[in-house]
Amino acid sequence: MKRRSSVATIIYQSRQIHCDAILWDKDGTLLDFMQLWGQWAEQLLSRIEAFLQERGHSFTGHREKVMGTIYDPSGRLVGYDPRGPIAIASAPETIAILSWQLYSAGIPWDEAVRHITEFSRQAMEHMEQSKPVQPLPELVPLLDRCRQASIPMAVVTSDYTSEAIKHLRWSGLENYFTGMIGSDQVSAGKPAPDLALLACERLSVLPERTVLIGDSNADMQMGRQAGLACCIGISPTAGDTGHLPDADIVIQHYGELQIRSTE
Incomplete structure (x- = not known):
């Protein structure tokens, strides 16, 4: 009624x-937002960056453009783009955006999605311990x-x-x-x-x-x-x-x- x-x-x-x-x-x-997702984003991006570097690759652009994170001159995460994926994208969209970074480095799409899903799970696990809300x-x-x-x-x-x-x-x-x-x-x-x-x-x-x-x-x-x-x-x-x-x-x-x- x-x-x-x-x-x-x-x-x-x-x-x-x-x-x-x-x-x-x-x-x-x-x-x-930053209290909750800043730590997760840093954990996730660092894992992806290390994975790419091990294979002789890097992000397709600047790190801050991958998800819309903002850094100060010392490289410390200080904010986010409210128009960017980190602020607006759904969870499946985020997985797709990040998987493309691996695919562009020559990783087959299905493997890229699997790796990103696992990296995200690990970052979430870290969040579970600190509960940064x-x-x-x-x-x-x-x-x-x-x-x-x-x-x-x-x-x-x-x-x-x-x-x-x-x-x-x-x-x-x-x-x-x-x-x-x-x-x-x-x-x-x-x-x-x-x-x-x-x-x-x-x-x-x-x-x-x-x-x-x-x-x-x-x-x-x-x-x-x-x-x-x-x-x-x-x-x-x-x-x-x-x-x-x-x-x-x-x-x-x-x-x-x-x-x-x-x-």
Whole structure:
């Protein structure tokens, strides 16, 4: 049964957005992206680079262009390209992108995929030991206010569902959400609308009464294609909003959003 009246109002400056539910991206939206995926990316890229060097090859371009990682002059990983594969690509897309590095060095495609899958597993295993998760600043108070207002919430992520559940469990955020939709549950991932539409169906809400919060333009495009009420982008770096051209609103931190129950 679809809800007939809005559950709550999200207030941003002078704007009021009536909604029945909120959909959240995971990485870079709920959890600090570099804290979680920076270590994994470095582990994975180092394994691939060593594999290539053993065979007299190197990356087809600069290391930072392989996945969209950013380094300082000393070679230390300091950030990522929000338009790059590390931020937007699904898990299968990432495997394909990295497998191409091996294929271009003469490794048969099936072997390349097998090697990359194993390297990724090893990097994930390292992550399992350290559990490097950190909720974004001011997120938990906002989630508490959403729960107090009885707003149904779901996570829509390019990650696999099982991985998303695990990461939110590590962070203590799992119980805020009644839906967890990973890319393995749909035929087309972001920026296609499938994840958002499936989440709305699971929450029994209309897309046009649902708000999305995400950190990439693929999130915003997904929300627009799904016909959501509002697509809110989050970009913690002041003035850095150029990568979110399809966002209705861009915030720098969650303290900018207020929640008011309408029931």
